[in-house]
Amino acid sequence: MTTLAIIGAGPGLGAAVARRFGQEGFSVALIARNRTRVDELAATLTAEGITAAGFTANVRDQDSLRTALEQASEQLGPIEVVQYSPLPAKEFMRPVLETVAADLVGPVEFSIYGPVTVAHQVIPGMRTLGGGTIVFINGASAVRPGARVTGTSIAFAGESAYAQLLHDALAPEGIHVGQLIIPRGIGGGEPSHEPTVLADTIWRIHTERGDFRTYAADLDN
Template sequence: MPGAVIIGAGPGIGQAVARRFAREGMPITLVARGAQTLRVVADGLAPYDVPIITLQADSADRAALDAALDQAVGEHGVPEVAVHNAALVRADELGELSVRDHMEAWAVNVVGALNAAAHLAPAMAARGSGTFLVTGGMPEPKPEYVSLSLGKAGVRTLITLLDQHYGSFGVHAASVTVDGPVAPGTDFDPDDIAEHYWHLHTQPRHLWDREALHAGRS
């Protein structure tokens, strides 16, 4: 049974999204850089009794990410939903970062999602269905977070491009914009945020949204 692939499956949103899809009985593939992170997230899915694959890869390393996604497809089939949740979050102001630092942030925040989509979306399109979701943030750019602001604007553009290219073939591309610091028990509880991912995945095609905004509990 095809399931969900979570890229950037760390604590917080990644783990909560994995739990949300596991609750529906979907096989889960977890992709993250660290083995310890993967163990902790996978252990948290044990109560759901679903097949789980854990794969180490840096989303900014295309060869490693491609290999991980190939393994995921080989074991679980083309996923019903893929979530790119990796991000490089750091405070920086205009002119503060070097070109290399900006390129590093862009590689994680945007290019990793682009490469994952380029690897999975064609097979989803060939099947005629699939969901590709990216964790976004910052509805408005902030001068104290320049590289992240640029990255989140890039995510919105990427979603538009994916929709233009694959939407007519049944692939729903969308982002979840989180407008605040994620922490359990707050207005930005990761389990509350994870509901947006499930909602986007299950939206009827004629109601597809390209962005869901989590601005806190209503």
């Protein structure tokens, strides 16, 4: 049995993706900062017949990320799929003229250093498996910068560039790197933005291994 690792796991999208992949026979590693949250979600999934366990990590702490992924692989099985979807902090989203250099440290650690750390931790195992998938989840500011969310706009652009480079470099090895853009956030009354629908989209990104970027909906809707 191989493992799906969800970084930034929570009761919404994370839970829906865990159920979707769990139904396909994956073990699920739930990774987030809050131990109680991931343990409670793991218990719920286990009661539903899905093999799941919680692990703690802060994506701005590279050592904790590496440790969580290593423990997940040892406990649940080799990691075949990673979803990188932690929720950005509100303080990352300042207007552009109020943003100073120090305000960008957190967003860059969160959206660039974190993904680079995760990729280097899981790619060797995916090579051993003969393939795998890394999916980055972002909002619209990853492709259309917003003047009131400067930190995430800048950092998501770096994350997007890194993910695109990974996609191009790893495709010949059977490792698919994709990005899902979710404009206007999860839920909100848009059927295409409901967690279960997005989970199906992420499953297709893994199985169909198509283009690098997928949009949950048009940016201007």
